[in-house]
Amino acid sequence: MTKEKNQPQMTIQENDFKLVDAINAGHSELFYNLVKKYEQPLFNFGFRVCGEIRDAEEMVQDAFLNAYEHLDGFRKESTFKNWLFRIAINACMKKKRKTKSAPERELSLDDFIPEDMDNIPDGLPEWATRPIDQLLTDELGEIIKQGVLSLPEKYRLVFVLRDIEGFSSDDTGKILNISTSNVKVRLHRARLYMREKLKEYFEND
C-alpha cells in the first residue's frame, strides 16, 4: 500500500477526501488506509451499542463492505467518518439483530426529577468528589456497559456517539438524521438515566 506524504496542513477530512478520490479513480488498494484508520473506533462503537463482540465485528465488516460498494456515491457533504458511522448504523438496523435489545420507550424528564425537593440530602455524595482514576474499576465498567445497553435504542445511540465516541451534537444529529435539538433532548435524558445507574451502584454499596 502507498504511504501518504506527510502534509501537516492537511486536515483529517481533506486527507480522507483525497483517499476517497484516489480509490474512486482506481486505486482501490488505498481503501486499506481508510479501514485501518476507522476500524477501531467503529468496533468500539459497535460493541457499546450491541454488547456482543460478534455483533460488533459483524457491524464493522458490514459497514466497510457497504462503504466500499457505495464509495463512488459519497458526495463529501459530511466527513468520511460521519458517513461511515451512518452506514454502520443503517447496516445494523436493517439486520434484525439477535441481541436482546432494551424495549423501546420514552424516557421522561419527570422520571428523573427528585420528587421531594425539600428532602435535601446531607451533602454531595462521596463518589461525586472522588478522583476519576479511583472510580474507574472493571466493576464500574461493567455497570456502565449494562446501563448503556439497557437504554432504549434511540437514547443509546445518541449517548454512545456523543459521550463515548466524542462526536459533537451537530455531527451526532447528522449521523442519526435527527435535529441537533433532538440530540440534546435525548442526550440529557440518557445522561440522567446513566446517573441513576451510577447512583444506585455507589450508594447501595
Place this chain on the structure above:
Amino acid sequence: MTEQGHSHKSCIKLFEKLSEYIDGELDDASCEQIRRHVESCLECDNCLKTLKKTITICKSLRQNCMPASFSQKIDKMLQRLCA
C-alpha cells in the same frame, strides 16, 4: 419566576438545561442564572455535580480493543475486496 426563587418550578426549569450548561452550549444569561441558582440550592448543586461526574466517567472509559483474530479477518476481507 425570580432567579433566587427556590420553588420546585424554578429548579425544574434549570434541571432541563443542565446538560447544555455542562457542555457550554448555553448563552451567558442562562449560564449566570444557573451559576447563581446552584450557589444557594443544594439540591440542584448536587444534581449538577453528580451529572458532571457521570459524564466525566463515561468519557474516560477505555476503548474496547478489537480482537487480533478479527483484525486478521478484516485484512483478509480487504485482500479479497481491493488488493
